[in-house]
Amino acid sequence: MDDATLFRRQLRTLAAMDELIAAAAPENRHLEFDGVSAAIVPATPDRSVTNGVVYERPEALEVVYEELAAAYEESGIRAWTVWVPQADRAVAESLARRGHLLDAAPRAMLGRLDKMRLDSAGLDGIDWSSGHPLSELAVVAGPVFAFGDELALATRNSPPGALCYLAHLEGRPVASVMACHHDGDCGIFWVATLEHAQRRGFATALMIAALRDAQEAGCETTSLQATAQGAPVYSRLGYEDHGAIEMWERRLSPDE
The missing domain is CATH 3.40.630 (Aminopeptidase)
Known part of the structure; x- marks a missing residue:
């Protein structure tokens, strides 16, 4: 491809x-x-x-x-x-x-799933779960992206195509990832970690989980749009920069 x-x-x-x-x-x-x-x-x-x-x-x-x-x-x-x-x-x-x-x-960051670095060891020690309603991501993504209550209001239904992952610290959600599978591609959205839990591998673990699930579901590629802060993290997973x-x-x- x-x-x-x-x-x-x-x-x-x-x-x-x-x-x-x-x-x-x-x-x-x-x-x-x-x-x-x-x-x-x-x-x-x-x-x-x-x-x-x-x-x-x-x-x-x-x-x-x-x-x-x-x-x-x-x-x-x-x-x-x-x-x-x-x-x-x-x-x-x-x-x-x-x-x-x-x-x-x-940055438009794209990857071929068979070339990504998705070792399950990246999940070790992380309390994470999937299958959450889309609205639950607002608990993390809302404050990280400076939304008020409006994000929860805008996502209060849970479309089946919204594949939502949360990581927890001391029983509370601290990181989020949402995946959307479309025509063989796994789009990654709403990657967020609350400030007090950053740099502890939570979001990376959730991405590994989401991408491994995508591969199992038959996806061949993955895509996301990266900030300057996030781009190095995604590169380490195997994403390639395809320009702005x-x-x-x-x-x-x-x-x-």
Whole structure:
């Protein structure tokens, strides 16, 4: 499998995540066009990370852009983002002309599961469990990513495709990982560890568990979007850096 195919798998898994999040609360929505996917999460109107657009072809985004913008506005969303591969400079420039700003540039990290370092010894000494409802991840991911109660509200249903893992310290959840299997790829999301439990291997252990489960379920590849802090951890597991995937955010001013 070549690198271009791996990258396309990541985009399709991001689109599958949009659909999964849409099923996580009754008011959430998933918009799907030819080659474009969008999640609308009214409980998080000022957080573009949960209100995101993924496209496979630049021309497809251009065709539906105004419809997307109107849908976000009608839903009361004040911040939304478009995921843009770093090579798509024409898309980035078009979004900038429409009022989007570059909010973040996480790394697109991809891997082939048969080449990952997933030794079960990484689970030794870690109190972890799987099969949790999506809403339970908010106990960890909420404070780590600076959400209030809104993340729990936005994820109060538990779609079956949300495969949730928690690690515990003294009986309390301190780390989280969510996996989403789509068309042979295991997308990893909501990797978080509470501050007092960091650098103790909790999140790494959960990723090993999730990726081993994915391999057993028939997945061949894995993908995630990494911050600068997380990228070295993922590299040690065998992920490879495939460049930035930029988040071009449109944030409405109070008078808009």
